[in-house]
Amino acid sequence: MQYKAIVIGSSAGGLNALKIILSVLPEKFNIPIIIVQHVSPQSDNYIIEYLNKLCKIKVKEADEKEKIKRGTIYFAPPNFHLLIEEDKTLSLSVESKVNFARPSIDVLFESAVFAYGSALIGIILTGANNDGALGLKKIKEYEGLTIVQDPKTAEVDVMPLSAIEATKVDHIFSLQKIGKFLSSL
Amino acid sequence: MCNKQEIINKNINIEIRLLLEAIYEKFGYDFRSYSKAHVKRRILYRLSASELKSVSEMQYKVLYEDGFIDILLKDLSINVTEMFRDPLFYKAIRDEIIPIIKTYPFFKIWHAGCSSGEEVYSMAIILKEEGIYDRAQIYATDFNQQVLKKAKEGIYHIDKIKEYTRNYQKAGGVNSFSDYYMAKYDSVILEKSLKKNIVFADHNLVSDSVFGEMNMIVCRNVLIYFNSDLQNNVVKLFEESLMPGGFLCLGSKENLKLSESFSDFKVIDDKEKIYKKKLY
Numbered sequence: 001m002q003y004k005a006i007v008i009g010s011s012a013g014g015l016n017a018l019k020i021i022l023s024v025l026p027e028k029f030n031i032p033i034i035i036v037q038h039v040s041p042q043s044d045n046y047i048i049e050y051l052n053k054l055c056k057i058k059v060k061e062a063d064e065k066e067k068i069k070r071g072t073i074y075f076a077p078p079n080f081h082l083l084i085e086e087d088k089t090l091s092l093s094v095e096s097k098v099n100f101a102r103p104s105i106d107v108l109f110e111s112a113v114f115a116y117g118s119a120l121i122g123i124i125l126t127g128a129n130n131d132g133a134l135g136l137k138k139i140k141e142y143e144g145l146t147i148v149q150d151p152k153t154a155e156v157d158v159m160p161l162s163a164i165e166a167t168k169v170d171h172i173f174s175l176q177k178i179g180k181f182l183s184s185l
Numbered sequence: 186m187c188n189k190q191e192i193i194n195k196n197i198n199i200e201i202r203l204l205l206e207a208i209y210e211k212f213g214y215d216f217r218s219y220s221k222a223h224v225k226r227r228i229l230y231r232l233s234a235s236e237l238k239s240v241s242e243m244q245y246k247v248l249y250e251d252g253f254i255d256i257l258l259k260d261l262s263i264n265v266t267e268m269f270r271d272p273l274f275y276k277a278i279r280d281e282i283i284p285i286i287k288t289y290p291f292f293k294i295w296h297a298g299c300s301s302g303e304e305v306y307s308m309a310i311i312l313k314e315e316g317i318y319d320r321a322q323i324y325a326t327d328f329n330q331q332v333l334k335k336a337k338e339g340i341y342h343i344d345k346i347k348e349y350t351r352n353y354q355k356a357g358g359v360n361s362f363s364d365y366y367m368a369k370y371d372s373v374i375l376e377k378s379l380k381k382n383i384v385f386a387d388h389n390l391v392s393d394s395v396f397g398e399m400n401m402i403v404c405r406n407v408l409i410y411f412n413s414d415l416q417n418n419v420v421k422l423f424e425e426s427l428m429p430g431g432f433l434c435l436g437s438k439e440n441l442k443l444s445e446s447f448s449d450f451k452v453i454d455d456k457e458k459i460y461k462k463k464l465y
Binding site for chain 1: 187188190191194198220221222223225226227263265406408409410412413416436438439440443
């Protein structure tokens with residue numbers, strides 16, 4: 001299966017988790033990665049600068065109507081939902097919070113499913129709420145690949161547990177294993 | 186090769202396109218150039234909330250059931266706003282634009298897509314504090330009659346006042362925010378004098394034309410819901426509605442750089458997305 005995009009959702013403890021996964025990806029990694037990390041509305045998104053230094057591929061904040069490029073990692077801006085258009089461009093929205101979150105993982109995942117269908121990989125990492133569980137379920141329904149961080153290894157296990165409860169996920173991996181798996185694609 | 190879900194998804198896209206055509210033809214509201222992902226999300230939300238079987242069934246309801254269109258219009262227009270939203274933007278207005286318009290004997294401001302009015306009243310407060318409110322004519326427009334009515338009333342829920350007060354202070358407010366409202370039960374009513382020079386009007390950015398000779402246009406977090414072509418058209422409409430040297434203020438993630446009309450503007454504040462129409 002040729003995967004065309006990867007979406008990742010993370011919350012409490014997400015920075016460390018993302019660091020472990022993203023920093024091992026090789027320079028020639030050519031699948032776009034689109035991420036919602038729950039942050040405070042006032043955040044300056046320093047996480048992007050930090051990860052951009054550590055990663056071999058480009059890490060940036062998603063710009064409105066930006067065309068999604070291979071080998072680039074996009075983060076939702078604080079206080080905006082991030083959606084993927086079916087023409088593979090990025091859209092932002094300030095509509096109400098979903099699952100008490102803006103950006104919301106479910107909003108990203110659902111739009112990603114419509115854009116990529118079965119050629120999508122969805123990953124849920126550490127976090128303290130159940131955002132992303134419905135979105136991951138939707139990815140599974142479209143026969144995309146679903147991966148959840150092993151709750152035993154998560155800084156906060158609520159989000160991985162909710163995702164596993166909502167759908168029969170394909171893989172439950174440690175962070176190291178997720179990094180290795182993605183690198184092998 | 187498509188799996189079953191992917192085929193359903195394609196069908197839904199066809200149904201949504203037809204629904205938008207029906208809304209346009211029957212009511213004149215044109216959502217056909219909106220961001221597709223946004224429109225789809227809102228329509229699917231209404232679909233599950235109203236327990237309809239398909240978007241086609243929703244189309245039937247839109248055509249034959251009185252009042253259903255109002256529900257859908259509310260779904261499709263995002264009305265999430267607050268007073269002094271993004272306080273640093275208002276600070277930039279105070280620091281960078283007010284000193285210039287202070288030199289004008291009279292000036293016009295257009296809040297396009299004003300929603301329920303919170304940001305219009307925020308501007309009115311700043312103009313008052315700077316002593317130039319009486320020289321201002323403010324036009325506040327939206328295509329959605331329901332929110333426009335709310336904007337005219339200027340009555341908001343008291344729960345939000347704490348946040349608005351914080352925003353006001355961060356935005357460089359010089360008085361006590363409570364000077365501008367009266368609390369009653371669980372509502373606050375904004376000071377009547379703030380409304381004196383505001384005209385609320387129905388205007389649709391997608392289908393209506395130039396709104397003349399403005400010194401400043403504020404349109405924040407509206408363009409993000411449009412596709413690139415419509416964004417270009419609306420920015421051009423703004424350009425044509427502005428006096429030379431007039432200011433255009435967009436939302437924090439709305440970048441004029443991608444617009445075809447970018448060369449007609451000068452960047453005043455890149456972070457707060459404040460632009461100035463060139464003099465020639």
